[in-house]
Amino acid sequence: MKLISWNVNGIRAIAKKDFFESLNTLDPDILCLQETKAQDLEVEKTLANCSNYYLYTNSASQKGYSGTAILSREKPMGVTKDMGIEEHDNEGRVLCAEYANYYVVNVYVPNSGQQLERLEYRKKWDADFLNYIKAMEKHKPVIVCGDFNVAHRPIDLKNDKSNYNKTAGYTQVEIDGMDNFINSGLVDTFRKMHPTEIKYSYWSYRFKSRERDVGWRIDYILVSESLSGMVNQASILQNYYGSDHCPIALIM
Incomplete structure (x- = not known):
């Protein structure tokens, strides 16, 4: 089974680039x-030619904001x-x-905001999301993938010291949230397969960050411990463009 997770930063925008060619290759x-940034019907219209997949969407009540989608070969x-x-539950994030034999949970975790104005909300969101995952795990194992909006360790971002407790995505509150996911038994598949590799999945559009590889690893595929032995490959696919994130992959 091959699973791809990708923050597309606007499904209608990326569809005008090489998205469908990338999908065929992937x-x-x-x-x-x-981050589909579109209402359900708009996502369905944009992806109408993906007829070999079943499509499911969850859009935010606010138009042009957030949103998630799953395309699946198997129904x-x-x-x-x-x-x-x-x-x-009004931002289409889960x-x-x-x-x-498992659940797949697609998640777009809230950003804590430029001035960290949503940090307290983020702390509660992380705790509630973990409870949601653990409740599901009582029934069957879980694969959780998406944009978690946190760099877990110094290895996961270019400039760790200058961003620590100053920038959304690398505060101790957010790091603690990811610690709680891992300590609860969820396995970070990329880090399991590549313990010391420095590789990023997100780059700001500013300052030519991607060309300079000044990035962050904030996209993850986590699996229940009982599935971790079935992981064959976990990778970050930096040669795919069209978004400020690149896709990440899991093969089991």
Whole structure:
């Protein structure tokens, strides 16, 4: 099984680039998209030619903001939106597909904001999302993928010291949130397969960051411990463009 996760930073924008060619080359069994920035019908219209996939979407109530989508070759047993917590469930950030032996949860974790104005909300979101995952794990293992909006360790961003506790995505609150995911038994597949490799999945559009590889690893595929032995490959696919994030892949 090949799973791809990609923050596309606008599905309509990336569709005008090489997205469909990339999709053909990547050839995933399951594709999880974040930050679609479109309503459900707009996503369906944009991806109408992906007829060999079942498409599921979860859009934000605010137009042009957030949003997630799953394309799956195999029809899931069921698909659910959101966590079931009112304060979290209007931004289209969680989409879950159930298969026979596991769940796939596609997530776009909230950014803490330029002035860290959403940091306290983010702390609660992380805690509630972890509870949501652990509740599902009681039934079957979980694959959680998406943009977690945090660099977990100094190895996961270019300028760790200058960003620590100053920049959204690298505060101790957010690091603690990721620690809690890992300490609960979820396995960071890329770091499991590449313990010391420095590789980023996101680069700001400013300052030619991607050309200079001044980036962050904030996109993750986490799996329940019981699935970790089945991981064959976990990779960051930096040669795919069209977004400020690149796709990440898991082969099991």
